Amino acid sequence: MLHTAYRIQDIGPQPQSFDVERATKDNTDYRSVAWSGRYLQLTLMAIPAGGEIGLEVHPETDQFLRLDAGSGRVQMGPAKENLPFTMDVTDGWCVLVPAGTWHNITNTGTTPMHVYTIYAPAHHAPGKVQATVAMAAVDSDDAPAAWSVQPGPATDQHG
Numbered sequence: 448m449l450h451t452a453y454r455i456q457d458i459g460p461q462p463q464s465f466d467v468e469r470a471t472k473d474n475t476d477y478r479s480v481a482w483s484g485r486y487l488q489l490t491l492m493a494i495p496a497g498g499e500i501g502l503e504v505h506p507e508t509d510q511f512l513r514l515d516a517g518s519g520r521v522q523m524g525p526a527k528e529n530l531p532f533t534m535d536v537t538d539g540w541c542v543l544v545p546a547g548t549w550h551n552i553t554n555t556g557t558t559p560m561h562v563y564t565i566y567a568p569a570h571h572a573p574g575k576v577q578a579t580v581a582m583a584a585v586d587s588d589d590a591p592a593a594w595s596v597q598p599g600p601a602t603d604q605h606g
């Protein structure tokens with residue numbers, strides 16, 4: 448059977464089903480929003496060898512991440528200068544980030560690290576694709592949909 452890469456189209460808060468492991472492993476973009484609901488969102492991420500997701504905190508967003516390929520090191524803590532939680536993770540591991548926790552995952556392997564992440568509430572623009580971390584950093588049009596349920600005006604921070 449021929450395996451061809453496929454991109455999941457974000458259809459908004461409509462029923463959806465797909466092979467999330469295949470979609471995650473096939474994704475080559477830093478971030479690709481696969482599904483956006485009213486209360487949560489699924490994104491796919493590819494982090495190159497030696498790269499990282501980037502140190503950040505989401506004051507009002509819980510986050511679930513799962514590695515489907517590769518290996519990395521998770522760091523979390525109450526401040527960007529205080530990250531006492533450190534764990535090496537690999538294929539099949541999940542990372543649970545409580546709202547208000549500074550966090551980062553660095554790819555410590557020699558191949559791309561493929562991750563999917565679930566944000567609650569939604570965190571990015573539906574269907575948003577950012578090919579690289581640099582493109583994501585300068586993207587000024589990446590707000591959740593107006594129809595998503597959002598908390599108050601807390602602002603994310605990046606290290």
